[in-house]
Amino acid sequence: MRWISVLSGKGGAGKSSITASLAIAISKRHTIICADCDVDAPNLALVLGSDNMIEREALSTSMKADIDEKKCNGCGKCKDACTFEAITIEEGKAMINRHICEGCKACSLACPNDAIQRKKIQNGEAVCIETAYGFKIVAGQLAPGESGSGKIVTKVRLMAERIGEGCDLALSDSSAGIGCPVIASVSGSDYAIIVAEPTPSGFSDMKRAIEMTEILKVPSGIIINKHSINPMISDKIITLAKEKRSPILAKIGYDKDFIDALVKRTPIIDFQPNYKPLFEGIVDKLEEMKIIERR
Ligand code: SF4
Ligand code: SF4
Known part of the structure:
Protein backbone atom coordinates (compact mmCIF):
# COMPACT_ATOMS: atom_id res chain seq x y z
CA MET A 1 0.00 0.00 0.00
CA ARG A 2 1.37 3.42 -0.98
CA TRP A 3 1.26 6.14 1.67
CA ILE A 4 0.66 9.86 0.96
CA SER A 5 0.75 12.40 3.81
CA VAL A 6 -0.97 15.76 3.57
CA LEU A 7 0.59 18.42 5.77
CA SER A 8 0.83 22.18 6.12
CA GLY A 9 3.40 24.07 8.10
CA LYS A 10 0.61 26.33 9.32
CA GLY A 11 -2.80 25.61 10.84
CA GLY A 12 -5.89 26.91 9.04
CA ALA A 13 -4.40 26.45 5.56
CA GLY A 14 -7.28 24.17 4.52
CA LYS A 15 -5.41 20.87 4.83
CA SER A 16 -8.32 18.75 6.12
CA SER A 17 -10.83 20.19 3.62
CA ILE A 18 -8.44 19.39 0.79
CA THR A 19 -7.59 15.92 2.17
CA ALA A 20 -11.30 15.01 2.38
CA SER A 21 -12.08 16.00 -1.21
CA LEU A 22 -8.84 14.51 -2.54
CA ALA A 23 -9.70 11.21 -0.80
CA ILE A 24 -13.08 11.16 -2.56
CA ALA A 25 -11.49 11.91 -5.95
CA ILE A 26 -8.88 9.17 -5.44
CA SER A 27 -11.53 6.67 -4.27
CA LYS A 28 -13.26 6.88 -7.68
CA ARG A 29 -10.20 5.20 -9.25
CA HIS A 30 -8.38 3.41 -6.41
CA THR A 31 -9.06 1.61 -3.15
CA ILE A 32 -8.12 3.91 -0.31
CA ILE A 33 -8.06 4.24 3.47
CA CYS A 34 -7.64 7.55 5.27
CA ALA A 35 -5.63 8.07 8.44
CA ASP A 36 -6.41 11.14 10.51
CA CYS A 37 -3.02 11.67 12.15
CA ASP A 38 -3.93 15.10 13.53
CA VAL A 39 -4.31 13.48 16.94
CA ASP A 40 -4.60 16.77 18.86
CA ALA A 41 -7.63 17.83 16.80
CA PRO A 42 -8.85 15.05 14.50
CA ASN A 43 -11.58 16.43 12.22
CA LEU A 44 -11.37 14.55 8.92
CA ALA A 45 -14.49 12.53 9.77
CA LEU A 46 -16.28 15.78 10.62
CA VAL A 47 -15.35 17.28 7.26
CA LEU A 48 -16.58 14.11 5.53
CA GLY A 49 -19.83 14.19 7.54
CA SER A 50 -19.13 10.71 8.94
CA ASP A 51 -20.07 9.45 12.43
CA ASN A 52 -20.41 5.71 11.88
CA MET A 53 -17.75 4.33 14.22
CA ILE A 54 -17.13 0.62 13.65
CA GLU A 55 -14.06 -0.01 15.83
CA ARG A 56 -12.45 1.59 18.87
CA GLU A 57 -9.11 0.80 20.51
CA ALA A 58 -7.81 2.32 23.75
CA LEU A 59 -4.17 3.40 23.43
CA SER A 60 -1.53 3.54 26.10
CA THR A 61 1.78 5.09 25.09
CA GLN A 122 -4.54 5.27 28.71
CA ASN A 123 -3.61 8.53 26.98
CA GLY A 124 -5.54 8.21 23.75
CA GLU A 125 -7.64 6.10 21.46
CA ALA A 126 -7.89 5.12 17.83
CA VAL A 127 -11.20 4.66 16.07
CA CYS A 128 -12.25 3.40 12.67
CA ILE A 129 -15.10 5.24 10.97
CA GLU A 130 -17.02 4.13 7.89
CA THR A 131 -17.71 6.99 5.48
CA ALA A 132 -20.53 7.32 2.98
CA TYR A 133 -17.92 7.36 0.19
CA GLY A 134 -16.95 3.68 0.31
CA PHE A 135 -13.74 4.07 2.32
CA LYS A 136 -12.83 4.09 5.99
CA ILE A 137 -11.00 6.57 8.20
CA VAL A 138 -8.76 5.57 11.08
CA ALA A 139 -8.50 8.50 13.47
CA GLY A 140 -6.39 9.00 16.58
CA GLN A 141 -7.25 11.20 19.53
CA LEU A 142 -4.80 12.17 22.26
CA ALA A 143 -6.54 12.56 25.64
CA PRO A 144 -6.72 16.20 26.88
CA GLY A 145 -3.57 17.33 28.66
CA GLU A 146 -1.65 14.15 27.79
CA SER A 147 1.68 13.89 25.99
CA GLY A 148 2.88 11.33 23.46
CA SER A 149 1.13 12.52 20.28
CA GLY A 150 3.86 11.07 18.03
CA LYS A 151 3.39 7.60 19.50
CA ILE A 152 -0.39 7.85 19.06
CA VAL A 153 0.19 8.74 15.38
CA THR A 154 2.36 5.65 14.99
CA LYS A 155 -0.45 3.50 16.48
CA VAL A 156 -2.96 5.12 14.09
CA ARG A 157 -0.73 4.32 11.13
CA LEU A 158 -0.40 0.69 12.24
CA MET A 159 -4.18 0.39 12.65
CA ALA A 160 -4.74 1.97 9.21
CA GLU A 161 -2.28 -0.49 7.67
CA ARG A 162 -4.13 -3.40 9.29
CA ILE A 163 -7.64 -2.26 8.36
CA GLY A 164 -6.56 -1.01 4.93
CA GLU A 165 -4.62 -4.13 4.01
CA GLY A 166 -5.08 -4.71 0.29
CA CYS A 167 -5.92 -1.04 -0.45
CA ASP A 168 -3.93 0.78 -3.14
CA LEU A 169 -3.30 3.81 -0.99
CA ALA A 170 -3.42 5.35 2.48
CA LEU A 171 -3.96 9.11 2.62
CA SER A 172 -3.09 10.70 5.93
CA ASP A 173 -4.09 14.09 7.28
CA SER A 174 -1.22 15.29 9.48
CA SER A 175 -1.22 17.86 12.26
CA ALA A 176 -0.27 21.44 11.47
CA GLY A 177 3.35 22.42 12.04
CA ILE A 178 6.48 20.30 11.79
CA GLY A 179 6.56 18.80 15.29
CA CYS A 180 6.69 15.25 16.56
CA PRO A 181 3.21 14.13 15.37
CA VAL A 182 3.89 15.46 11.86
CA ILE A 183 7.27 13.75 11.68
CA ALA A 184 5.60 10.51 12.84
CA SER A 185 2.96 10.94 10.14
CA VAL A 186 5.29 11.85 7.25
CA SER A 187 8.32 9.64 7.89
CA GLY A 188 8.30 6.55 5.71
CA SER A 189 5.61 8.03 3.42
CA ASP A 190 5.93 7.65 -0.34
CA TYR A 191 4.90 11.25 -0.95
CA ALA A 192 4.00 14.41 0.95
CA ILE A 193 1.47 16.98 -0.22
CA ILE A 194 2.11 20.36 1.39
CA VAL A 195 -0.88 22.70 1.55
CA ALA A 196 0.53 26.23 1.48
CA GLU A 197 -1.30 29.46 2.20
CA PRO A 198 0.11 32.68 0.66
CA THR A 199 0.56 34.71 3.82
CA PRO A 200 3.90 35.71 5.40
CA SER A 201 3.58 33.06 8.13
CA GLY A 202 2.15 30.53 5.65
CA PHE A 203 5.17 31.00 3.37
CA SER A 204 7.66 30.71 6.22
CA ASP A 205 5.95 27.58 7.59
CA MET A 206 5.76 26.02 4.12
CA LYS A 207 9.55 26.46 3.78
CA ARG A 208 10.04 24.60 7.05
CA ALA A 209 7.63 21.87 5.93
CA ILE A 210 9.59 21.37 2.68
CA GLU A 211 12.87 21.25 4.61
CA MET A 212 11.39 18.63 6.93
CA THR A 213 10.33 16.43 4.00
CA GLU A 214 13.84 16.82 2.53
CA ILE A 215 15.39 15.62 5.80
CA LEU A 216 12.96 12.69 5.88
CA LYS A 217 13.75 11.99 2.19
CA VAL A 218 10.07 12.10 1.25
CA PRO A 219 9.36 13.72 -2.16
CA SER A 220 6.75 16.46 -2.03
CA GLY A 221 4.29 18.48 -4.10
CA ILE A 222 2.51 21.73 -3.26
CA ILE A 223 -1.13 22.78 -3.30
CA ILE A 224 -1.49 26.55 -2.95
CA ASN A 225 -4.77 27.24 -1.19
CA LYS A 226 -6.43 30.69 -1.18
CA HIS A 227 -3.80 31.77 -3.75
CA SER A 228 -5.86 34.83 -4.72
CA ILE A 229 -5.49 36.49 -1.30
CA ASN A 230 -1.86 37.43 -2.02
CA PRO A 231 -0.61 36.84 -5.60
CA MET A 232 2.86 38.19 -4.70
CA ILE A 233 3.44 35.54 -2.00
CA SER A 234 1.80 32.94 -4.26
CA ASP A 235 4.53 33.73 -6.81
CA LYS A 236 7.18 33.35 -4.08
CA ILE A 237 5.72 29.90 -3.25
CA ILE A 238 5.92 28.91 -6.93
CA THR A 239 9.55 30.10 -7.16
CA LEU A 240 10.52 28.19 -4.01
CA ALA A 241 8.68 25.09 -5.23
CA LYS A 242 10.73 25.21 -8.47
CA GLU A 243 13.99 25.58 -6.53
CA LYS A 244 13.06 22.61 -4.37
CA ARG A 245 11.80 20.54 -7.35
CA SER A 246 8.48 20.25 -5.60
CA PRO A 247 5.76 20.51 -8.29
CA ILE A 248 2.68 22.68 -7.90
CA LEU A 249 -0.18 20.16 -7.91
CA ALA A 250 -2.98 22.74 -7.83
CA LYS A 251 -3.81 26.37 -7.13
CA ILE A 252 -7.11 27.02 -5.35
CA GLY A 253 -8.45 30.56 -5.07
CA TYR A 254 -10.03 31.94 -1.90
CA ASP A 255 -13.65 30.80 -1.87
CA LYS A 256 -16.19 31.31 0.90
CA ASP A 257 -17.85 28.07 -0.25
CA PHE A 258 -15.08 26.21 1.63
CA ILE A 259 -16.39 27.69 4.89
CA ASP A 260 -20.03 27.00 4.00
CA ALA A 261 -19.11 23.41 3.09
CA LEU A 262 -17.42 22.94 6.48
CA VAL A 263 -20.48 24.30 8.27
CA LYS A 264 -22.63 21.80 6.37
CA ARG A 265 -20.10 18.98 7.04
CA THR A 266 -19.93 18.36 3.30
CA PRO A 267 -16.64 17.99 1.41
CA ILE A 268 -16.16 20.88 -1.02
CA ILE A 269 -16.07 18.45 -3.98
CA ASP A 270 -19.69 17.52 -3.14
CA PHE A 271 -20.79 20.94 -1.94
CA GLN A 272 -19.57 22.70 -5.07
CA PRO A 273 -19.18 20.17 -7.93
CA ASN A 274 -17.22 22.78 -9.96
CA TYR A 275 -14.25 21.59 -7.89
CA LYS A 276 -14.43 18.04 -9.26
CA PRO A 277 -12.05 18.68 -12.21
CA LEU A 278 -9.52 20.35 -9.89
CA PHE A 279 -9.29 17.34 -7.55
CA GLU A 280 -9.36 14.91 -10.49
CA GLY A 281 -6.47 16.92 -11.94
CA ILE A 282 -4.45 16.36 -8.75
CA VAL A 283 -5.10 12.60 -9.00
CA ASP A 284 -4.00 12.73 -12.68
CA LYS A 285 -0.72 14.36 -11.63
CA LEU A 286 -0.13 11.82 -8.86
CA GLU A 287 -0.68 9.05 -11.41
CA GLU A 288 1.58 10.71 -14.00
CA MET A 289 4.35 10.92 -11.40
CA LYS A 290 3.65 7.26 -10.54
CA ILE A 291 2.98 8.18 -6.91
CA ILE A 292 -0.23 6.20 -7.44
CA GLU A 293 -0.24 3.42 -10.00
CA ARG A 294 -2.64 4.19 -12.87
CA ARG A 295 -5.30 1.49 -13.23
S1 SF4 B 1 6.96 11.47 50.36
FE1 SF4 B 1 7.67 10.69 48.41
S2 SF4 B 1 9.78 10.05 48.80
FE2 SF4 B 1 8.79 10.22 50.78
S3 SF4 B 1 7.99 8.18 51.20
FE3 SF4 B 1 6.34 9.32 50.23
S4 SF4 B 1 6.53 8.80 48.10
FE4 SF4 B 1 8.47 8.24 49.02
S1 SF4 C 1 7.53 14.11 36.48
FE1 SF4 C 1 7.75 14.21 38.70
S2 SF4 C 1 6.09 12.92 39.44
FE2 SF4 C 1 6.36 12.42 37.31
S3 SF4 C 1 7.79 10.69 37.26
FE3 SF4 C 1 9.02 12.56 37.03
S4 SF4 C 1 9.62 13.07 39.11
FE4 SF4 C 1 7.92 11.64 39.29
Missing part, protein backbone atom coordinates in the same frame (compact mmCIF):
# COMPACT_ATOMS: atom_id res chain seq x y z
CA SER A 62 2.69 6.98 28.25
CA MET A 63 3.67 6.23 31.87
CA LYS A 64 2.97 8.23 35.03
CA ALA A 65 4.16 7.99 38.61
CA ASP A 66 1.81 6.17 40.98
CA ILE A 67 2.14 6.31 44.78
CA ASP A 68 1.49 3.47 47.18
CA GLU A 69 -0.01 5.46 50.06
CA LYS A 70 0.65 2.68 52.56
CA LYS A 71 4.41 2.92 51.98
CA CYS A 72 4.56 6.74 51.90
CA ASN A 73 5.63 8.55 55.10
CA GLY A 74 5.43 12.05 53.60
CA CYS A 75 9.20 12.73 53.79
CA GLY A 76 9.03 14.92 50.63
CA LYS A 77 12.17 13.55 48.93
CA CYS A 78 10.14 12.79 45.81
CA LYS A 79 8.80 16.36 45.75
CA ASP A 80 12.36 17.73 45.85
CA ALA A 81 13.40 15.39 43.03
CA CYS A 82 10.55 16.35 40.69
CA THR A 83 11.71 19.23 38.47
CA PHE A 84 8.23 19.37 36.91
CA GLU A 85 6.66 20.29 40.28
CA ALA A 86 4.11 17.53 39.84
CA ILE A 87 4.23 16.43 43.50
CA THR A 88 2.69 18.01 46.58
CA ILE A 89 2.60 16.70 50.14
CA GLU A 90 -0.92 16.73 51.50
CA GLU A 91 -1.92 15.47 54.94
CA GLY A 92 1.41 13.66 55.27
CA LYS A 93 1.22 11.86 51.92
CA ALA A 94 2.72 12.56 48.50
CA MET A 95 0.20 13.40 45.78
CA ILE A 96 0.91 13.35 42.02
CA ASN A 97 -0.69 15.75 39.57
CA ARG A 98 -0.96 13.35 36.62
CA HIS A 99 -1.52 16.17 34.14
CA ILE A 100 1.94 17.55 34.95
CA CYS A 101 3.81 14.28 35.55
CA GLU A 102 6.15 13.41 32.65
CA GLY A 103 6.86 9.89 33.89
CA CYS A 104 10.60 10.61 34.19
CA LYS A 105 11.05 8.27 37.22
CA ALA A 106 13.19 10.73 39.25
CA CYS A 107 10.75 10.58 42.18
CA SER A 108 10.77 6.82 42.16
CA LEU A 109 14.57 6.74 42.38
CA ALA A 110 14.55 9.31 45.21
CA CYS A 111 11.96 7.54 47.36
CA PRO A 112 13.59 5.70 50.30
CA ASN A 113 10.49 3.54 50.83
CA ASP A 114 10.01 2.22 47.30
CA ALA A 115 6.56 3.83 47.37
CA ILE A 116 6.50 5.07 43.76
CA GLN A 117 6.11 2.95 40.65
CA ARG A 118 5.47 4.10 37.09
CA LYS A 119 2.29 2.77 35.55
CA LYS A 120 1.03 2.79 31.97
CA ILE A 121 -1.99 5.04 31.50
Whole structure:
Protein backbone atom coordinates (compact mmCIF):
# COMPACT_ATOMS: atom_id res chain seq x y z
CA MET A 1 0.00 0.00 0.00
CA ARG A 2 1.37 3.42 -0.98
CA TRP A 3 1.26 6.14 1.67
CA ILE A 4 0.66 9.86 0.96
CA SER A 5 0.75 12.40 3.81
CA VAL A 6 -0.97 15.76 3.57
CA LEU A 7 0.59 18.42 5.77
CA SER A 8 0.83 22.18 6.12
CA GLY A 9 3.40 24.07 8.10
CA LYS A 10 0.61 26.33 9.32
CA GLY A 11 -2.80 25.61 10.84
CA GLY A 12 -5.89 26.91 9.04
CA ALA A 13 -4.40 26.45 5.56
CA GLY A 14 -7.28 24.17 4.52
CA LYS A 15 -5.41 20.87 4.83
CA SER A 16 -8.32 18.75 6.12
CA SER A 17 -10.83 20.19 3.62
CA ILE A 18 -8.44 19.39 0.79
CA THR A 19 -7.59 15.92 2.17
CA ALA A 20 -11.30 15.01 2.38
CA SER A 21 -12.08 16.00 -1.21
CA LEU A 22 -8.84 14.51 -2.54
CA ALA A 23 -9.70 11.21 -0.80
CA ILE A 24 -13.08 11.16 -2.56
CA ALA A 25 -11.49 11.91 -5.95
CA ILE A 26 -8.88 9.17 -5.44
CA SER A 27 -11.53 6.67 -4.27
CA LYS A 28 -13.26 6.88 -7.68
CA ARG A 29 -10.20 5.20 -9.25
CA HIS A 30 -8.38 3.41 -6.41
CA THR A 31 -9.06 1.61 -3.15
CA ILE A 32 -8.12 3.91 -0.31
CA ILE A 33 -8.06 4.24 3.47
CA CYS A 34 -7.64 7.55 5.27
CA ALA A 35 -5.63 8.07 8.44
CA ASP A 36 -6.41 11.14 10.51
CA CYS A 37 -3.02 11.67 12.15
CA ASP A 38 -3.93 15.10 13.53
CA VAL A 39 -4.31 13.48 16.94
CA ASP A 40 -4.60 16.77 18.86
CA ALA A 41 -7.63 17.83 16.80
CA PRO A 42 -8.85 15.05 14.50
CA ASN A 43 -11.58 16.43 12.22
CA LEU A 44 -11.37 14.55 8.92
CA ALA A 45 -14.49 12.53 9.77
CA LEU A 46 -16.28 15.78 10.62
CA VAL A 47 -15.35 17.28 7.26
CA LEU A 48 -16.58 14.11 5.53
CA GLY A 49 -19.83 14.19 7.54
CA SER A 50 -19.13 10.71 8.94
CA ASP A 51 -20.07 9.45 12.43
CA ASN A 52 -20.41 5.71 11.88
CA MET A 53 -17.75 4.33 14.22
CA ILE A 54 -17.13 0.62 13.65
CA GLU A 55 -14.06 -0.01 15.83
CA ARG A 56 -12.45 1.59 18.87
CA GLU A 57 -9.11 0.80 20.51
CA ALA A 58 -7.81 2.32 23.75
CA LEU A 59 -4.17 3.40 23.43
CA SER A 60 -1.53 3.54 26.10
CA THR A 61 1.78 5.09 25.09
CA SER A 62 2.69 6.98 28.25
CA MET A 63 3.67 6.23 31.87
CA LYS A 64 2.97 8.23 35.03
CA ALA A 65 4.16 7.99 38.61
CA ASP A 66 1.81 6.17 40.98
CA ILE A 67 2.14 6.31 44.78
CA ASP A 68 1.49 3.47 47.18
CA GLU A 69 -0.01 5.46 50.06
CA LYS A 70 0.65 2.68 52.56
CA LYS A 71 4.41 2.92 51.98
CA CYS A 72 4.56 6.74 51.90
CA ASN A 73 5.63 8.55 55.10
CA GLY A 74 5.43 12.05 53.60
CA CYS A 75 9.20 12.73 53.79
CA GLY A 76 9.03 14.92 50.63
CA LYS A 77 12.17 13.55 48.93
CA CYS A 78 10.14 12.79 45.81
CA LYS A 79 8.80 16.36 45.75
CA ASP A 80 12.36 17.73 45.85
CA ALA A 81 13.40 15.39 43.03
CA CYS A 82 10.55 16.35 40.69
CA THR A 83 11.71 19.23 38.47
CA PHE A 84 8.23 19.37 36.91
CA GLU A 85 6.66 20.29 40.28
CA ALA A 86 4.11 17.53 39.84
CA ILE A 87 4.23 16.43 43.50
CA THR A 88 2.69 18.01 46.58
CA ILE A 89 2.60 16.70 50.14
CA GLU A 90 -0.92 16.73 51.50
CA GLU A 91 -1.92 15.47 54.94
CA GLY A 92 1.41 13.66 55.27
CA LYS A 93 1.22 11.86 51.92
CA ALA A 94 2.72 12.56 48.50
CA MET A 95 0.20 13.40 45.78
CA ILE A 96 0.91 13.35 42.02
CA ASN A 97 -0.69 15.75 39.57
CA ARG A 98 -0.96 13.35 36.62
CA HIS A 99 -1.52 16.17 34.14
CA ILE A 100 1.94 17.55 34.95
CA CYS A 101 3.81 14.28 35.55
CA GLU A 102 6.15 13.41 32.65
CA GLY A 103 6.86 9.89 33.89
CA CYS A 104 10.60 10.61 34.19
CA LYS A 105 11.05 8.27 37.22
CA ALA A 106 13.19 10.73 39.25
CA CYS A 107 10.75 10.58 42.18
CA SER A 108 10.77 6.82 42.16
CA LEU A 109 14.57 6.74 42.38
CA ALA A 110 14.55 9.31 45.21
CA CYS A 111 11.96 7.54 47.36
CA PRO A 112 13.59 5.70 50.30
CA ASN A 113 10.49 3.54 50.83
CA ASP A 114 10.01 2.22 47.30
CA ALA A 115 6.56 3.83 47.37
CA ILE A 116 6.50 5.07 43.76
CA GLN A 117 6.11 2.95 40.65
CA ARG A 118 5.47 4.10 37.09
CA LYS A 119 2.29 2.77 35.55
CA LYS A 120 1.03 2.79 31.97
CA ILE A 121 -1.99 5.04 31.50
CA GLN A 122 -4.54 5.27 28.71
CA ASN A 123 -3.61 8.53 26.98
CA GLY A 124 -5.54 8.21 23.75
CA GLU A 125 -7.64 6.10 21.46
CA ALA A 126 -7.89 5.12 17.83
CA VAL A 127 -11.20 4.66 16.07
CA CYS A 128 -12.25 3.40 12.67
CA ILE A 129 -15.10 5.24 10.97
CA GLU A 130 -17.02 4.13 7.89
CA THR A 131 -17.71 6.99 5.48
CA ALA A 132 -20.53 7.32 2.98
CA TYR A 133 -17.92 7.36 0.19
CA GLY A 134 -16.95 3.68 0.31
CA PHE A 135 -13.74 4.07 2.32
CA LYS A 136 -12.83 4.09 5.99
CA ILE A 137 -11.00 6.57 8.20
CA VAL A 138 -8.76 5.57 11.08
CA ALA A 139 -8.50 8.50 13.47
CA GLY A 140 -6.39 9.00 16.58
CA GLN A 141 -7.25 11.20 19.53
CA LEU A 142 -4.80 12.17 22.26
CA ALA A 143 -6.54 12.56 25.64
CA PRO A 144 -6.72 16.20 26.88
CA GLY A 145 -3.57 17.33 28.66
CA GLU A 146 -1.65 14.15 27.79
CA SER A 147 1.68 13.89 25.99
CA GLY A 148 2.88 11.33 23.46
CA SER A 149 1.13 12.52 20.28
CA GLY A 150 3.86 11.07 18.03
CA LYS A 151 3.39 7.60 19.50
CA ILE A 152 -0.39 7.85 19.06
CA VAL A 153 0.19 8.74 15.38
CA THR A 154 2.36 5.65 14.99
CA LYS A 155 -0.45 3.50 16.48
CA VAL A 156 -2.96 5.12 14.09
CA ARG A 157 -0.73 4.32 11.13
CA LEU A 158 -0.40 0.69 12.24
CA MET A 159 -4.18 0.39 12.65
CA ALA A 160 -4.74 1.97 9.21
CA GLU A 161 -2.28 -0.49 7.67
CA ARG A 162 -4.13 -3.40 9.29
CA ILE A 163 -7.64 -2.26 8.36
CA GLY A 164 -6.56 -1.01 4.93
CA GLU A 165 -4.62 -4.13 4.01
CA GLY A 166 -5.08 -4.71 0.29
CA CYS A 167 -5.92 -1.04 -0.45
CA ASP A 168 -3.93 0.78 -3.14
CA LEU A 169 -3.30 3.81 -0.99
CA ALA A 170 -3.42 5.35 2.48
CA LEU A 171 -3.96 9.11 2.62
CA SER A 172 -3.09 10.70 5.93
CA ASP A 173 -4.09 14.09 7.28
CA SER A 174 -1.22 15.29 9.48
CA SER A 175 -1.22 17.86 12.26
CA ALA A 176 -0.27 21.44 11.47
CA GLY A 177 3.35 22.42 12.04
CA ILE A 178 6.48 20.30 11.79
CA GLY A 179 6.56 18.80 15.29
CA CYS A 180 6.69 15.25 16.56
CA PRO A 181 3.21 14.13 15.37
CA VAL A 182 3.89 15.46 11.86
CA ILE A 183 7.27 13.75 11.68
CA ALA A 184 5.60 10.51 12.84
CA SER A 185 2.96 10.94 10.14
CA VAL A 186 5.29 11.85 7.25
CA SER A 187 8.32 9.64 7.89
CA GLY A 188 8.30 6.55 5.71
CA SER A 189 5.61 8.03 3.42
CA ASP A 190 5.93 7.65 -0.34
CA TYR A 191 4.90 11.25 -0.95
CA ALA A 192 4.00 14.41 0.95
CA ILE A 193 1.47 16.98 -0.22
CA ILE A 194 2.11 20.36 1.39
CA VAL A 195 -0.88 22.70 1.55
CA ALA A 196 0.53 26.23 1.48
CA GLU A 197 -1.30 29.46 2.20
CA PRO A 198 0.11 32.68 0.66
CA THR A 199 0.56 34.71 3.82
CA PRO A 200 3.90 35.71 5.40
CA SER A 201 3.58 33.06 8.13
CA GLY A 202 2.15 30.53 5.65
CA PHE A 203 5.17 31.00 3.37
CA SER A 204 7.66 30.71 6.22
CA ASP A 205 5.95 27.58 7.59
CA MET A 206 5.76 26.02 4.12
CA LYS A 207 9.55 26.46 3.78
CA ARG A 208 10.04 24.60 7.05
CA ALA A 209 7.63 21.87 5.93
CA ILE A 210 9.59 21.37 2.68
CA GLU A 211 12.87 21.25 4.61
CA MET A 212 11.39 18.63 6.93
CA THR A 213 10.33 16.43 4.00
CA GLU A 214 13.84 16.82 2.53
CA ILE A 215 15.39 15.62 5.80
CA LEU A 216 12.96 12.69 5.88
CA LYS A 217 13.75 11.99 2.19
CA VAL A 218 10.07 12.10 1.25
CA PRO A 219 9.36 13.72 -2.16
CA SER A 220 6.75 16.46 -2.03
CA GLY A 221 4.29 18.48 -4.10
CA ILE A 222 2.51 21.73 -3.26
CA ILE A 223 -1.13 22.78 -3.30
CA ILE A 224 -1.49 26.55 -2.95
CA ASN A 225 -4.77 27.24 -1.19
CA LYS A 226 -6.43 30.69 -1.18
CA HIS A 227 -3.80 31.77 -3.75
CA SER A 228 -5.86 34.83 -4.72
CA ILE A 229 -5.49 36.49 -1.30
CA ASN A 230 -1.86 37.43 -2.02
CA PRO A 231 -0.61 36.84 -5.60
CA MET A 232 2.86 38.19 -4.70
CA ILE A 233 3.44 35.54 -2.00
CA SER A 234 1.80 32.94 -4.26
CA ASP A 235 4.53 33.73 -6.81
CA LYS A 236 7.18 33.35 -4.08
CA ILE A 237 5.72 29.90 -3.25
CA ILE A 238 5.92 28.91 -6.93
CA THR A 239 9.55 30.10 -7.16
CA LEU A 240 10.52 28.19 -4.01
CA ALA A 241 8.68 25.09 -5.23
CA LYS A 242 10.73 25.21 -8.47
CA GLU A 243 13.99 25.58 -6.53
CA LYS A 244 13.06 22.61 -4.37
CA ARG A 245 11.80 20.54 -7.35
CA SER A 246 8.48 20.25 -5.60
CA PRO A 247 5.76 20.51 -8.29
CA ILE A 248 2.68 22.68 -7.90
CA LEU A 249 -0.18 20.16 -7.91
CA ALA A 250 -2.98 22.74 -7.83
CA LYS A 251 -3.81 26.37 -7.13
CA ILE A 252 -7.11 27.02 -5.35
CA GLY A 253 -8.45 30.56 -5.07
CA TYR A 254 -10.03 31.94 -1.90
CA ASP A 255 -13.65 30.80 -1.87
CA LYS A 256 -16.19 31.31 0.90
CA ASP A 257 -17.85 28.07 -0.25
CA PHE A 258 -15.08 26.21 1.63
CA ILE A 259 -16.39 27.69 4.89
CA ASP A 260 -20.03 27.00 4.00
CA ALA A 261 -19.11 23.41 3.09
CA LEU A 262 -17.42 22.94 6.48
CA VAL A 263 -20.48 24.30 8.27
CA LYS A 264 -22.63 21.80 6.37
CA ARG A 265 -20.10 18.98 7.04
CA THR A 266 -19.93 18.36 3.30
CA PRO A 267 -16.64 17.99 1.41
CA ILE A 268 -16.16 20.88 -1.02
CA ILE A 269 -16.07 18.45 -3.98
CA ASP A 270 -19.69 17.52 -3.14
CA PHE A 271 -20.79 20.94 -1.94
CA GLN A 272 -19.57 22.70 -5.07
CA PRO A 273 -19.18 20.17 -7.93
CA ASN A 274 -17.22 22.78 -9.96
CA TYR A 275 -14.25 21.59 -7.89
CA LYS A 276 -14.43 18.04 -9.26
CA PRO A 277 -12.05 18.68 -12.21
CA LEU A 278 -9.52 20.35 -9.89
CA PHE A 279 -9.29 17.34 -7.55
CA GLU A 280 -9.36 14.91 -10.49
CA GLY A 281 -6.47 16.92 -11.94
CA ILE A 282 -4.45 16.36 -8.75
CA VAL A 283 -5.10 12.60 -9.00
CA ASP A 284 -4.00 12.73 -12.68
CA LYS A 285 -0.72 14.36 -11.63
CA LEU A 286 -0.13 11.82 -8.86
CA GLU A 287 -0.68 9.05 -11.41
CA GLU A 288 1.58 10.71 -14.00
CA MET A 289 4.35 10.92 -11.40
CA LYS A 290 3.65 7.26 -10.54
CA ILE A 291 2.98 8.18 -6.91
CA ILE A 292 -0.23 6.20 -7.44
CA GLU A 293 -0.24 3.42 -10.00
CA ARG A 294 -2.64 4.19 -12.87
CA ARG A 295 -5.30 1.49 -13.23
S1 SF4 B 1 9.78 10.05 48.80
FE1 SF4 B 1 8.47 8.24 49.02
S2 SF4 B 1 7.99 8.18 51.20
FE2 SF4 B 1 8.79 10.22 50.78
S3 SF4 B 1 6.96 11.47 50.36
FE3 SF4 B 1 7.67 10.69 48.41
S4 SF4 B 1 6.53 8.80 48.10
FE4 SF4 B 1 6.34 9.32 50.23
S1 SF4 C 1 7.79 10.69 37.26
FE1 SF4 C 1 9.02 12.56 37.03
S2 SF4 C 1 7.53 14.11 36.48
FE2 SF4 C 1 6.36 12.42 37.31
S3 SF4 C 1 6.09 12.92 39.44
FE3 SF4 C 1 7.92 11.64 39.29
S4 SF4 C 1 9.62 13.07 39.11
FE4 SF4 C 1 7.75 14.21 38.70
